[in-house]
Amino acid sequence: MSKQKGSLSIHSENIFPIIKKWLYSDQDIFIRELVSNGCDAITKVKRLDTFGEADLSGETNFYVKVVLDKTARTLKFIDNGIGMTDDEVKKYINQIAFSGAEDFLNTYKDKGDKDQIIGHFGLGFYSAFMVADRVDIDTLSFKKEAEAVKWSCDGGTEFEMEKGDKLDRGTEITLHLGEEGEDFLNEYTVRSTIEKYCSFMPYPIFFDVADKEPEKDKEGNIVVEEPKPLNDIEPLYLKQPNSCKDEDYKEFYRSTFKDFKEPLFWIHLNMDYPFNLKGILYFPKLNTGFDTLEGQIKLYNNQVFIANNIKEVIPEFLLLLKGVIDCPDLPLNVSRSFLQNDGSVRKISDYITKKVADKLNQLFKSERQQYEKFWDDISPFVKFGSLKDEKFYKKVDSIILYKTINNKYTTVEEYLSGLEGKLENQVYYVTDKIQQSQYIKLIKENNLDAVILDHHIDSAFISYVEAQKDNLSFKRVDSDIAELIKDKEAIEGEEDKNQTEGLLSIFKKALNREDLKVKLESLKSDDVAGMIILSENSRRMQDMMKMYSMNGMDMGAIPSEETLVLNKKHPLISYLINNNEEGSDKANMIAQQVYDLAMISHRTLSPDDMSSFIKRSNEIMKHLIS
Numbered sequence: 001m002s003k004q005k006g007s008l009s010i011h012s013e014n015i016f017p018i019i020k021k022w023l024y025s026d027q028d029i030f031i032r033e034l035v036s037n038g039c040d041a042i043t044k045v046k047r048l049d050t051f052g053e054a055d056l057s058g059e060t061n062f063y064v065k066v067v068l069d070k071t072a073r074t075l076k077f078i079d080n081g082i083g084m085t086d087d088e089v090k091k092y093i094n095q096i097a098f099s100g101a102e103d104f105l106n107t108y109k110d111k112g113d114k115d116q117i118i119g120h121f122g123l124g125f126y127s128a129f130m131v132a133d134r135v136d137i138d139t140l141s142f143k144k145e146a147e148a149v150k151w152s153c154d155g156g157t158e159f160e161m162e163k164g165d166k167l168d169r170g171t172e173i174t175l176h177l178g179e180e181g182e183d184f185l186n187e188y189t190v191r192s193t194i195e196k197y198c199s200f201m202p203y204p205i206f207f208d209v210a211d212k213e214p215e216k217d218k219e220g221n222i223v224v225e226e227p228k229p230l231n232d233i234e235p236l237y238l239k240q241p242n243s244c245k246d247e248d249y250k251e252f253y254r255s256t257f258k259d260f261k262e263p264l265f266w267i268h269l270n271m272d273y274p275f276n277l278k279g280i281l282y283f284p285k286l287n288t289g290f291d292t293l294e295g296q297i298k299l300y301n302n303q304v305f306i307a308n309n310i311k312e313v314i315p316e317f318l319l320l321l322k323g324v325i326d327c328p329d330l331p332l333n334v335s336r337s338f339l340q341n342d343g344s345v346r347k348i349s350d351y352i353t354k355k356v357a358d359k360l361n362q363l364f365k366s367e368r369q370q371y372e373k374f375w376d377d378i379s380p381f382v383k384f385g386s387l388k389d390e391k392f393y394k395k396v397d398s399i400i401l402y403k404t405i406n407n408k409y410t411t412v413e414e415y416l417s418g419l420e421g422k423l424e425n426q427v428y429y430v431t432d433k434i435q436q437s438q439y440i441k442l443i444k445e446n447n448l449d450a451v452i453l454d455h456h457i458d459s460a461f462i463s464y465v466e467a468q469k470d471n472l473s474f475k476r477v478d479s480d481i482a483e484l485i486k487d488k489e490a491i492e493g494e495e496d497k498n499q500t501e502g503l504l505s506i507f508k509k510a511l512n513r514e515d516l517k518v519k520l521e522s523l524k525s526d527d528v529a530g531m532i533i534l535s536e537n538s539r540r541m542q543d544m545m546k547m548y549s550m551n552g553m554d555m556g557a558i559p560s561e562e563t564l565v566l567n568k569k570h571p572l573i574s575y576l577i578n579n580n581e582e583g584s585d586k587a588n589m590i591a592q593q594v595y596d597l598a599m600i601s602h603r604t605l606s607p608d609d610m611s612s613f614i615k616r617s618n619e620i621m622k623h624l625i626s
């Protein structure tokens, strides 16, 4: 066969169902497509007016109107934009995937700002057939002497076109809703879909129900209300940050996210080069737990809503925030909610991350007090962000705060320099202020400090920080603190060894635990009889095992590394040392009680241990009166 060249042909009968059914992910998107076509039509005619190619004679009243008629089962999209001549209908409507928007941009590419035109692919109009059995177009071009055109198609590949009777400039698209469009006979659905996609579109969008019962006042007079657009044609994020007041930001937050809690602070993104990006990111007040943190980042392209929380553009941890981002440079797919794989998406995401880190640094440096006030709310976000994105962590590392047991906020650097000479590269922490109060007391008595890390994210976070920083280690207050609590003056001798042996035997017997580890120390304080000490590593291992045990692992298999430190100075312990009563009821009771009391400050008792503890405590109380 000889070499041939040619162009591929498409069978409209086969391609049309694909466009109608599968091109767009959400059925309600037809509303966005038709309203944005109306907006594009207005932008075009206004632009031609500025070029002197159309004469609008100072007209300013531009709009897109959506009118539902439940009785007639129609939904109309009316605009007073550029309109179409019959040639244009043939070119742009009858030819699938031929975009008048692209055509317009190419014709006028040297003039003006290309970004305001929404259409691109020449397919959006056909999304109407996802809900309509028939679509009519009535249009009149802005051109002088233009004739109105009427076009109609029932979703097959045939259309009808004739002279129309439209008298005013613009286009009216009528959707005859079929079975699949049943939902859009509902006023609320139409209204909320317009609000969802078109809230920030650049021309007023009105919604009306043609066959609605008129509203009447008490006297029965018909009340005519001034129509109000459903959108905000000049959203705050498009304005210059220096012209926006705090109240404007708060109001925009309330109206956009329907959240009446005030945001903590916000970042106004305003970038023109190397890509165009505008938006506002809000840090919401989070007084709920981490599990329920849920932000919302609305992504727009040229004031047209694309989708919420698009992970490709918005780094995952930023999805805990609330905000709007408008980026006309996004490489969108036809269906718009999908992005094309493109390097610029990564750049956009990096830019947003950097802006957030910059804002936090600026707050830390110039408004430390405010920053501390916000810290409890923003800390899960900053920690989650650090875990998810090393670059972000590097930028915020030095401004991560820790709340101390004295209710102060400190960075690791400040903490360590405050305890210079006492602690080296070691941070004490508390996970439960109440349970660990005994240890907190010790820390305070030793003029030390500890930070509170009581959030679910903290254990993962500190391991991450330790991996990032050489030498730094976090130690829970009940870990290796023997050195701290020991009375350094007391000298350990041979006698201690024997006493430890004796006590060990008493406790093992009383608790019926052969694996028990006991240490005898002279503690600084003589009001604590015993304490449980567990090395940080063993405890973390235990915590991890516990997590796994939820998935069915046997906890009994984990060896216990806890050591019971007994205080030689405490009268109960010296009683046990000095009276050889091993195995007696009294010795057993003291040993069990000392052990349980030490355990309670370390972790929660098991239900059985708790009931024995209560029972025994009552027994002991009875001795007071016997």
Ligand SMILES: Nc1ncnc2c1ncn2[C@@H]1O[C@H](COP(=O)(O)OP(=O)(O)OP(=O)(O)O)[C@@H](O)[C@H]1O
Pocket: 033, 037, 038, 041, 079, 081, 082, 083, 084, 092, 093, 098, 099, 100, 101, 102, 118, 119, 120, 121, 122, 123, 124, 125, 126, 170, 171
């Ligand atoms: N309301 C309207 N007024 C004037 N022209 C319109 C109107 N609706 C559609 N058109 C013309 O029909 C063309 C095709 O519209 P369609 O919605 O299919 O694609 P598009 O808007 O160009 O691109 P996209 O598929 O990205 O939305 C438009 O580019 C425009 O020229």
